Amino acid sequence: MNKQEVFDKLNEVFRDVFDDEDITVTENTTASDIEDWDSLEHINLIVAVERSFGIKFTMGETTGLKNVGEMADKILEHLG
Amino acid sequence: MSLVSAPFLAFILLVTLIYYVIPGKVRHIWLLIVSIAFACFGGFYTIFFVALSAVTTYIGGKFAGAGRKPLARNISCIATVVFNLALLCLVKFYGVMDVIAEDLNSFFGMNEFMLYAVPIGMSFYTLQMTGYVLDCRWERISPEKSFIRYLLFATYFPYLTSGPMNTYADLSARLRSVSEVSFSITRLKEGAIRIAWGFLKKLVIAERAATVVNSVYGDHNTYTGVYVLLGVICFAIQLYADFSGCMDVVLGVSHLLGIDLPENFNSPYLARSIREYWQRWHSTLGSWLRDYLFYPLLKTSLFIKIGDKARKAFGKKKGKKVPVYLAMLVLWFAVGYWHGGVWKYIIGSGLLHCFYIVTGMMAEPLFEKIRKPLKADKAYFQVFRVLRTFILVLLGFVFFRSSNVPDAMDMFLAVGRSGGAAFDIQGIINMGMGLPDLIVLISGTALLAAVDIYKFRPDDNEEPKSVLALIDRGGVIAAWAVFVLLVIIVLVFGKYGLGYDSGAFIYARI
Numbered sequence: 001m002n003k004q005e006v007f008d009k010l011n012e013v014f015r016d017v018f019d020d021e022d023i024t025v026t027e028n029t030t031a032s033d034i035e036d037w038d039s040l041e042h043i044n045l046i047v048a049v050e051r052s053f054g055i056k057f058t059m060g061e062t063t064g065l066k067n068v069g070e071m072a073d074k075i076l077e078h079l080g
Numbered sequence: 081m082s083l084v085s086a087p088f089l090a091f092i093l094l095v096t097l098i099y100y101v102i103p104g105k106v107r108h109i110w111l112l113i114v115s116i117a118f119a120c121f122g123g124f125y126t127i128f129f130v131a132l133s134a135v136t137t138y139i140g141g142k143f144a145g146a147g148r149k150p151l152a153r154n155i156s157c158i159a160t161v162v163f164n165l166a167l168l169c170l171v172k173f174y175g176v177m178d179v180i181a182e183d184l185n186s187f188f189g190m191n192e193f194m195l196y197a198v199p200i201g202m203s204f205y206t207l208q209m210t211g212y213v214l215d216c217r218w219e220r221i222s223p224e225k226s227f228i229r230y231l232l233f234a235t236y237f238p239y240l241t242s243g244p245m246n247t248y249a250d251l252s253a254r255l256r257s258v259s260e261v262s263f264s265i266t267r268l269k270e271g272a273i274r275i276a277w278g279f280l281k282k283l284v285i286a287e288r289a290a291t292v293v294n295s296v297y298g299d300h301n302t303y304t305g306v307y308v309l310l311g312v313i314c315f316a317i318q319l320y321a322d323f324s325g326c327m328d329v330v331l332g333v334s335h336l337l338g339i340d341l342p343e344n345f346n347s348p349y350l351a352r353s354i355r356e357y358w359q360r361w362h363s364t365l366g367s368w369l370r371d372y373l374f375y376p377l378l379k380t381s382l383f384i385k386i387g388d389k390a391r392k393a394f395g396k397k398k399g400k401k402v403p404v405y406l407a408m409l410v411l412w413f414a415v416g417y418w419h420g421g422v423w424k425y426i427i428g429s430g431l432l433h434c435f436y437i438v439t440g441m442m443a444e445p446l447f448e449k450i451r452k453p454l455k456a457d458k459a460y461f462q463v464f465r466v467l468r469t470f471i472l473v474l475l476g477f478v479f480f481r482s483s484n485v486p487d488a489m490d491m492f493l494a495v496g497r498s499g500g501a502a503f504d505i506q507g508i509i510n511m512g513m514g515l516p517d518l519i520v521l522i523s524g525t526a527l528l529a530a531v532d533i534y535k536f537r538p539d540d541n542e543e544p545k546s547v548l549a550l551i552d553r554g555g556v557i558a559a560w561a562v563f564v565l566l567v568i569i570v571l572v573f574g575k576y577g578l579g580y581d582s583g584a585f586i587y588a589r590i
Contacts, residue, residue: 019397032541039370040404043378047387059218062379063371 001079006053006072013052017045027069055079083241083329083585084282091118092275096336104259108232111258111337118237119200126199129171133164134234137209138227141216145223157217161210168206172198173421201241203418207368209234212248214372221249229255238334242326242587244344244364254339261338269559270548271336276566278328281321282585283574285524288517289318295511297481300490304500307507308491312474315481317525319586320349323362326585346544347532352465354436354472359540365418369411377407405438412437419480424488428479436472520573 007025014023018036031037037045046062049071055078065071082088095114102110119127140160144153170176177198212233215221224230233252239245296303296311303311324345334341344364351357358366377383383403391399409431416430440447454461482488494500501507508518535544551559 043375043404044387044400047379047384059376059379060215060220062375064220 001076003072003076006075007068009052010049010068010072010075013048014045017041017048025068027067027072029068030066049075053079083326084279092333092336099337100263104261107258107261108229108255111236111255112228112232115232115235115237115240119235119240122200122241125177126201129167129199129202130205130235130240133167133206133209134231136160136163137213137234138224138230141213141223141230144213144217146219153217157213160213164206164210168202169421172202204243204245205234205240207365207372207418208239208243208245211245211368211372215248220247224248224252236339238330238337238339239341242323242330242585243362244327244330244342245368246341246364250342251339258338267335267338269556269563271332273548273551273559273563273566274328274332274335276563276570278325278330278332279570279574280524280566281325281328281528283570283576284520285528286318286321286325287575288513288521288524289314289321291512291517292508292521293318293481297483297491300487300494300497301499302501304494304497306503307500308495310508312478312491315477316349316470316474317521317528319477319480320345321524321528322585323587326587343544346540347536349470349473350466350532350536351469351540352462353469354433354440356540357469357473358433365415369414373414374407374411377410378403383407401441405441408434408438423485424479424482427485428476428488432476432479524573 010025011023014025014034015021018034018041020034020036023034031042043062046057050056053075055075057074057078061074065074091114095110099107099110116127119130137160140156143156144160212221212230216223224233229252232255233246233248236251236255239251292314293311296307297315300308327344331341331343342364344362346360346363348357348361351360383406386406387400387403390402393399394402412430412434413426414430415433416426416428419425419429450456478491479485479488482491501510505515509515513521531547534547534550537544548559551562
């Protein structure tokens with residue numbers, strides 16, 4: 001899987017979790033860019049991403065990711 | 081040694097002076113020595129329990145870190161965390177050491193073979209140290225190799241009695257850079273002003289508000305009706321001035337040493353919702369529990385399964401909230417329990433707030449509909465939200481301050497009870513508050529409110545406006561003049577001196 005494919009899939013997950021078909025995430029997207037992405041929705045998002053890619057983030061990654069770009073890098077790392 | 085006392089000021093002066101005289105590379109050793117000395121002032125048991133937690137978490141973290149067998153890592157992590165939390169509960173909440181001391185005394189037939197008191201700051205340092213072990217297990221950090229460095233993180237004296245709670249990554253990075261800190265007049269000025277402001281909050285405001293609070297909460301029959309409301313509001317003033325004043329001293333002292341600790345308060349009484357309130361009040365406790373309890377709980381397979389089932393039963397939108405509500409129940413029970421292990425805290429600082437937040441979330445679709453007709457974006461509505469949130473917080477504080485839950489209920493009933501003292505100026509003076517005291521309390525509270533309103537930014541993630549920067553605009557002389565003024569206010573209006581024993585910080589007893 002390359003980075004573009006990861007982002008395509010992430011877009012699907014984000015649209016589903018936040019119930020908003022207009023979301024398109026980029027490397028620099030952060031929680032402040034998406035209205036409903038607060039500390040409560042964060043875990044729902046993380047779990048949905050894990051399921052969609054068949055991976056498991058560590059707790060450190062769960063709370064420590066700076067933006068969607070870093071999330072994509074970690075996903076690629078986990079996929080090996 | 082109280083943080084608001086002459087001996088503590090002398091201690092700080094000595095610590096800071098020597099800190100800047102000795103070579104940078106041995107500063108962390110100096111900080112360790114004075115931190116251990118500070119813990120010793122808290123009594124033999126304090127240093128014993130701090131050391132016990134430090135040694136167990138250091139070893140536990142080592143074996144919980146990356147590169148070892150998963151089973152060993154889990155066992156090490158769980159055993160260390162459970163041991164330390166159980167120790168906290170047994171010693172702090174169930175007085176186990178008291179019983180042991182009594183048994184030993186009677187066994188040896190001596191009254192004073194062992195005198196026991198709860199170690200200072202146990203609720204704070206236990207969380208900070210168990211956070212370190214969990215960080216190792218979750219690979220947020222690599223275990224610290226040097227025990228000396230770890231011990232300094234564990235015992236660093238400014239935070240030890242009342243927080244703020246630090247993560248290992250943050251504090252250890254700051255402690256590592258102490259060798260490069262050079263003396264600066266600016267830092268001295270900023271630290272001094274902040275410490276003086278903390279003293280003012282504690283000795284001028286909190287101690288005066290306490291007079292009213294102690295009268296009203298001590299006698300629900302004499303003090304009824306408006307007095308109860310006055311007592312409840314005064315406690316909110318007392319607790320905030322007390323705890324945030326303590327934090328000003330702690331952060332000011334640490335700033336003198338060039339080590340900036342995280343802020344714990346950000347204009348909390350101006351919060352517009354209970355959720356926002358907890359991002360502004362004691363926020364290092366909130367982030368600790370979010371990162372080490374709430375998130376991990378929601379990521380367990382049990383909670384994920386509950387989420388799946390709930391989605392099927394209630395639909396996607398409502399269903400996904402079910403595990404969040406359940407995790408909140410656990411989270412808020414923990415927040416309340418942490419404050420003292422009894423129901424008045426579990427309700428007042430925990431479950432009541434859980435109820436506010438969960439019902440708020442459930443009613444969100446309804447709020448959504450009425451926002452437009454009510455013109456919710458207008459200023460008046462924001463003021464309403466601030467007042468409503470403050471009143472909800474006050475209800476929780478009634479439990480917090482009362483001796484127990486029935487006592488809190490009696491306080492609520494006393495609002496409507498008649499036959500108490502008439503509400504007039506003489507009645508207030510009878511509480512031990514002369515007219516001058518009353519004027520000082522009101523002026524002090526107004527100053528505190530003005531500072532908080534100035535600092536306030538609507539977005540709680542934004543850095544609050546700096547009062548120090550405002551003072552600096554007047555130039556160096558004006559800044560030092562502010563410091564001198566604060567000191568004079570404390571000396572003239574502070575409640576201290578021979579025969580007066582200013583109460584310990586409320587959160588230092590927690």
